[in-house]
Amino acid sequence: MSGHSTYNPQNPVLKWFEARLPIVGLIHSSFVAYPTPRNLNYWWTFGAILSVMLGVQIITGVVLAMHYTPHVDLAFNSVEHIMRDVNYGWLLRYMHANGASMFFIAVYIHMFRGLYYGSYKAPREVLWMLGVVIFLLMMATGFMGYVLPWGQMSLWGAIVITNLFSAIPIVGEYVTTWLWGGFSVDNPTLNRFFSLHYLLPFMIAGVVGLHIWALHVTGQNNPTGVEVKSTSDTVAFTPYATLKDGFAVVCFFIFFAWFIFYTPNYLGHADNYIRANPLQTPAHIVPEWYFLPFYAILRAIPSKLGGVVAMFSAIIVLFFLPWLDTAKVRSAKYRPLYRYFFWIFVVVCILLGYIGASPPEGLYITVGRLLTAYYFLHFLVILPVLGLVEKPLPLPASITEAVLGPNHGGVSVVPSSSAAAPERRA
Amino acid sequence: MTHALVQAVKAAAVAIAVFAATPSLAAEGGAHPEKAGWSFSGPLGHFDRGQLQRGFKVYREVCASCHSMNLISFRNLMEEGGPEFSEGQVRQLASEYKVTDGPNDAGEMFERPARLSDRFPSPFPNEQAARAAQGGAYPPDFSLLAKARTYSRGVWLSLLDLVLQYQEHGPDYIHALLTGYDHQPPEGSHGQTGLHYNPYFPGGWIAMPKPISDGQVEYPDGSPTTVEQYSRDVSAFMMWAAEPHLETRKRIGFQVMVFLIIFAGLLYFTKKKVWSDVAH
Numbered sequence: 209m210s211g212h213s214t215y216n217p218q219n220p221v222l223k224w225f226e227a228r229l230p231i232v233g234l235i236h237s238s239f240v241a242y243p244t245p246r247n248l249n250y251w252w253t254f255g256a257i258l259s260v261m262l263g264v265q266i267i268t269g270v271v272l273a274m275h276y277t278p279h280v281d282l283a284f285n286s287v288e289h290i291m292r293d294v295n296y297g298w299l300l301r302y303m304h305a306n307g308a309s310m311f312f313i314a315v316y317i318h319m320f321r322g323l324y325y326g327s328y329k330a331p332r333e334v335l336w337m338l339g340v341v342i343f344l345l346m347m348a349t350g351f352m353g354y355v356l357p358w359g360q361m362s363l364w365g366a367i368v369i370t371n372l373f374s375a376i377p378i379v380g381e382y383v384t385t386w387l388w389g390g391f392s393v394d395n396p397t398l399n400r401f402f403s404l405h406y407l408l409p410f411m412i413a414g415v416v417g418l419h420i421w422a423l424h425v426t427g428q429n430n431p432t433g434v435e436v437k438s439t440s441d442t443v444a445f446t447p448y449a450t451l452k453d454g455f456a457v458v459c460f461f462i463f464f465a466w467f468i469f470y471t472p473n474y475l476g477h478a479d480n481y482i483r484a485n486p487l488q489t490p491a492h493i494v495p496e497w498y499f500l501p502f503y504a505i506l507r508a509i510p511s512k513l514g515g516v517v518a519m520f521s522a523i524i525v526l527f528f529l530p531w532l533d534t535a536k537v538r539s540a541k542y543r544p545l546y547r548y549f550f551w552i553f554v555v556v557c558i559l560l561g562y563i564g565a566s567p568p569e570g571l572y573i574t575v576g577r578l579l580t581a582y583y584f585l586h587f588l589v590i591l592p593v594l595g596l597v598e599k600p601l602p603l604p605a606s607i608t609e610a611v612l613g614p615n616h617g618g619v620s621v622v623p624s625s626s627a628a629a630p631e632r633r634a
Numbered sequence: 635m636t637h638a639l640v641q642a643v644k645a646a647a648v649a650i651a652v653f654a655a656t657p658s659l660a661a662e663g664g665a666h667p668e669k670a671g672w673s674f675s676g677p678l679g680h681f682d683r684g685q686l687q688r689g690f691k692v693y694r695e696v697c698a699s700c701h702s703m704n705l706i707s708f709r710n711l712m713e714e715g716g717p718e719f720s721e722g723q724v725r726q727l728a729s730e731y732k733v734t735d736g737p738n739d740a741g742e743m744f745e746r747p748a749r750l751s752d753r754f755p756s757p758f759p760n761e762q763a764a765r766a767a768q769g770g771a772y773p774p775d776f777s778l779l780a781k782a783r784t785y786s787r788g789v790w791l792s793l794l795d796l797v798l799q800y801q802e803h804g805p806d807y808i809h810a811l812l813t814g815y816d817h818q819p820p821e822g823s824h825g826q827t828g829l830h831y832n833p834y835f836p837g838g839w840i841a842m843p844k845p846i847s848d849g850q851v852e853y854p855d856g857s858p859t860t861v862e863q864y865s866r867d868v869s870a871f872m873m874w875a876a877e878p879h880l881e882t883r884k885r886i887g888f889q890v891m892v893f894l895i896i897f898a899g900l901l902y903f904t905k906k907k908v909w910s911d912v913a914h
C-alpha cells in the first residue's frame with residue numbers, strides 16, 4: 209500500500225483493468241515488490257501467522273454459525289450436534305476453539321516482539337496503537353465466543369465479567385441491565401453476544417487492514433532498530449518474506465494441529481461440558497487462560513471499582529507506551545539495561561497469569577498485588593527513567609553494516625526520517 | 635534470533651522455577667486417581683470394540699436405572715469408531731425400549747417401540763423425579779460425563795500432560811470413583827445420612843451408593859466379572875459416548891501431522907535456497 213506501483217501489466221485486459229481500478233498494482237506493491245528489511249528474524253513472522261489465523265477463525269466460525277442455535281435452551285445441544293452429527297463438525301469446533309488460543313499465543317508473541325525491538329516508537333506510534341485496538345477487539349471477541357456453547361463456565365464467566373460494569377459509579381446498574389437485556393445473564397444476553405461475536409472479527413479484519421496500511425507507510429522495524437537507509441538494506445517481500453512467512457505459518461500449524469487432534473480440550477475447562485445452570489455456582493470460576501494476567505490485576509485491588517479501573521488501565525497504558533518510553537534507541541539489542549527489564553516484565557506477566565488461575569487467598573493475594581504494582585511500575589516509572597539514564601551500545605550505521613560488518617554501510621545513505629517507501633529514494 | 639531465543643528460554647525457566655516454589659493448588663478432589671492405561675490414549679489410540687460392548691452392557695444393566703444418556707441415539711451404537719454392534723443387534727435392542735411419540739391424528743400421544751434414530755430413553759421423566767428418587771441428588775447425564783470431569787494435576791504435571799498427550803483425566807477419575815468405595819473414611823469425617831464415603835469424589839461423600847459389585851453383570855466373552863473390569867469397561871464406554879469421533883480425530887491427526895511436517899521441510903529448503911544469495 210505504499211504509493212505508486214512498479215507493476216506494469218503487459219496483458220491488454222489487465223492493462224485496461226489497471227487503468228480503471230489499480231487493485232492488482234496495489235497487491236503487487238504491498239505483497240510482492242514491498243521492500244522488507246533483510247535482517248528480520250522469525251519473531252517477525254507472527255504478523256503473517258496472525259493474518260492466517262484470523263482467516264481460519266472467520267472461515268470455521270461462519271460454518272459453525274450455520275449449525276449453531278443461539279438460544280439458552282438449545283445452544284448447548286446444538287454445539288453437541290455439531291460435535292456428533294455434522295460432517296467434520298468436531299474438526300470445525302476444535303479448530304475454532306483452539307484457534308482462539310493460538311490467536312492469542314501469536315498476538316502475545318507479536319506484542320512482546322514489539323516491546324523488545326521498540327517497534328512502537330516514532331514513526332510507528334499509530335501502527336502500534338492500531339495493534340492495541342485489535343487486541344481489545346480480540347479480547348471482546350474471545351470473551352463473547354466462550355459464552356456461546358452455554359456451558360457452566362460460559363454462563364458463570366459471563367456473569368462475573370458483565371457484573372464488573374456494575375462497579376461504574378451512578379450508572380453502573382443501568383449499564384449492566386442494558387448489557388444483559390434483562391435482569392440477569394439470560395437468553396437476550398446470549399443472543400446479542402452471538403450477534404457481536406459474529407460482527408467483531410470483521411471489525412478486526414478492518415483494523416488489520418489499517419494496521420498493515422500504517423506498516424507499509426513507515427516500513428517495518430527490524431532487529432537492529434536502525435531505519436532502512438538504502439536498497440541494500442532490504443529484500444523484496446516476494447519471494448523472500450513470503451517463503452519465510454510461509455514456512456513459519458506451516459510450523460505454527462504443526463503446533464496448532466497438536467492441540468486440535470491430540471489435546472483438543474487441554475486449554476478448555478471440563479466444567480464447560482456441563483450445561484449452564486444459573487442455580488449452581490462452579491467451585492472455581494476461571495476465565496480462559498489468555499485473560500488470566502488481567503484477571504489477576506482485577507482481583508489485586510480490594511475495591512471492585514478500583515479493580516476494574518486497574519484492569520482496563522493495564523491495557524490502556526499500552527496506548528501511551530510510545531511516549532512513556534523516553535529512549536531514543538529502539539532495539540533492546542543495544543539497550544543493556546532495558547534488556548533485563550524486558551525479561552523481568554515477561555516473567556511478571558507469566559506469573560500474573562499463574563496468580564489469575566489460583567484461588568484469591570493467602571500468599572496469592574500478596575504476590576498478586578506486588579506483581580500488579582510492578583506491571584504499572586514498568587510502564588510508568590522504569591521506562592521513562594531508563595531512557596534518561598541508560599547508555600546505549602553503539603549502533604551499526606545501517607542494516608547492511610549490521611549484517612555484513614563495517615565497510616558495507618550501504619550505497620547511498622539518506623537521513624533516517626525519509627525511510628518510508630525507500631524503494632523510491634535509493 | 636538465537637540470542638532472543640536463549641533469553642526467552644531463560645525467562646520461561648525462571649517463571650517455572652517460581653511456580654515450583656509456590657505451594658501447588660490445593661487439591662480439593664482429595665485422593666488422586668491412578669492412571670488406568672487406556673487403548674484410546676496417545677496419538678495412535680483407538681477404542682477396543684469388545685471393551686465398548688461390555689461397557690455398554692454394564693451401562694444398560696446397571697447404571698441406566700439412574701443415569702440418562704440423552705445425546706446418544708441407538709444408531710450411534712452401530713456407527714464406525716464406536717461399539718460397532720451389528721445393525722440387527724441394534725434394531726433388536728431398540729425394539730426392547732418404549733418411547734412416547736405423537737400426537738397422532740386423533741391428537742393423542744402414544745407409545746411405540748424405539749427406532750434406530752431415537753435417543754436413549756431416560757430413566758426418569760425429569761430432573762425433579764430423578765432427585766425425588768435419589769434422596770435429592772441428581773445422577774448426571776452420561777453423554778458428556780467423561781469430558782465434564784477432571785482432576786487437578788498442578789502446573790508441572792499439566793505441562794507434561796500436554797507434551798505426553800495425557801487426556802484421560804475423565805475416564806481415570808470415573809474408574810477410580812467406581813473402584814473407590816471400599817475405603818474407610820478418615821477419623822472424624824462424617825457425611826450426612828444417605829451419603830457414602832469415596833475418597834475420589836470432591837469432598838469425599840457421594841450420594842451414589844456403590845453401584846456395582848463383583849459378578850453382577852455377565853460377560854459373554856469370558857472377561858473377568860470384577861468391579862475393576864466393569865469400571866474400566868464402563869469408563870471406556872463413557873469416553874466414547876462423550877467423544878464418538880475420537881478415533882477418526884486421531885487418525886486424521888496423524889495424516890495431517892505427516893503432511894505438515896513434510897510440507898514444512900520442503901518450504902524450509904526452498905526458503906533456504908532463495909535466501910542463499912542474501913546474507914541476513
Ligand code: HEM
Pocket residue numbers: 251252253254255256258259262315318319322325327328332335336338339340341342343412416419420423427428429430
Ligand atoms: C489480529 C491481530 C493482528 C494481526 C493480524 C496483525 C498483523 C500484522 C502484520 C501482518 C504485521 C507485519 C508483519 C510483522 O511485522 O510481524 C504487523 C506488524 C505490527 N504489529 Fe500487528 N497484527 C495484529 C495485532 C497486533 C497487536 C495486538 C499489536 C500490539 C499491540 C500489534 C503491533 C504491531 C506492530 C508494532 C507492528 C510493526 C512491527 C514491526 O515492523 O516491527 N499488532 N501486524
